[in-house]
Amino acid sequence: MLIKRRKLMTVGPIKTDKGEDSVFAHPSFYAEFAPRDDQAAFVDSIYILKDRGRLTESRISFASPLKELAFVFREGDSAGKVVFNEPSLNCRRKGRAFFGWIVGVKLKPNCPGTPSVHNPTIVACRDALARIVRDSPSCFDILDSVDLMLLALARKARPPSILGCDPLDAPHGRVSDLAGHIGKSVRTLQRRVRTSTGCPPKRFLAVQRFRRSVYEIAAGGDGLSGIASDLGFSDQAHLTREFRRHAGVTPGAFRQAWGRPRAQAVRFLQDAERSSRLVMAVWPLGTTTESG
Incomplete structure (x- = not known):
């Protein structure tokens, strides 16, 4: 983008x-x-x-x-x-x-x-x-x-x-949630996500959650704390850290x-x-x- x-x-x-x-x-x-x-x-x-x-x-x-x-x-x-x-x-x-x-x-x-x-x-x-x-x-x-x-x-x-489903539609929470979503073990998930994306599942989920946050923040409808909660960040500060890491700028x-x-x-x-x-x-x- x-x-x-x-x-x-x-x-x-x-x-x-x-x-x-x-x-x-x-x-x-x-x-x-x-x-x-x-x-x-x-x-x-x-x-x-x-x-x-x-x-x-x-x-x-x-x-x-x-x-x-x-x-x-x-x-x-x-x-x-x-x-x-x-x-x-x-x-x-x-x-x-x-x-x-x-x-x-x-x-x-x-x-x-x-x-x-x-x-x-x-x-x-x-x-x-x-x-x-x-x-x-x-x-x-x-x-x-x-x-x-x-x-x-x-x-x-x-x-x-690779996964038997579209990874972009998978849960944005923990790796175990994604494994349960596709009906595979965590170890199998680790191997398949690395093959598909070149990164471990935890890193992939973080980038995918960031991608979703870009659209939510750009839309401007909700406050940052609400977006953080909806997307599974622990709090607004967590959202800010991850967004800066992947975008080079803060959400604000x-x-x-x-x-x-x-x-x-x-x-x-x-x-x-x-x-x-x-x-x-x-x-x-x-x-x-x-x-x-």
Whole structure:
């Protein structure tokens, strides 16, 4: 997750039939989309970032339990490149501003196998996206290419068998709770979670609980003590320590950054009657029209 410090605020859930069009009209934006139903077992979300240095001039990459497959197209690089990232247990600061497009897929820990950046299906998707982003694409142009890639990869992949369930839906408490949730011994759980995520279950659960806290804190509805209680932290101080460890900032500083009036973040309601998959979008204020 890329968060621009000091420039974001949250807006309550809204419903719009033109959400995608309004977001793509901005020269800089970050948009997150829900996966298709047939992808949801192994895909957490799909995101699109277009930036001209506004959102990424000074940013922090948060710790995340998710694998990530990203297609990166910097200005001046017509071919682009493919990057695969394993789950990250620590926050990282990235100081260089980005100019161009990034299309990414956040994969759940139980995603079968490790995608190869040289896989012909992935390379074909990169080439298709390179052609698409050179013009003025819509989100549907981009999502169609990504969906086709994911469909092809799913057909060739072995079925997931690491935990027998989606780890992201598991309890956020103790390791023994997770073991009971999947009906395995703690020792078996230790081995399988390490195989799936590269870290021990306790560490994985901590990162997953942090990930949930990011969305709760950004939403701004509850106090930090209430969020700490709901997510199983011992108290607010425990939440603060863990959040700083994984985000590089305190929960209060993060919430305040999302309250500054220099950029806008919007959550879009999911409606069964709409074809839209747009979940959330962020863009700098004062950039309502395409300006190159």
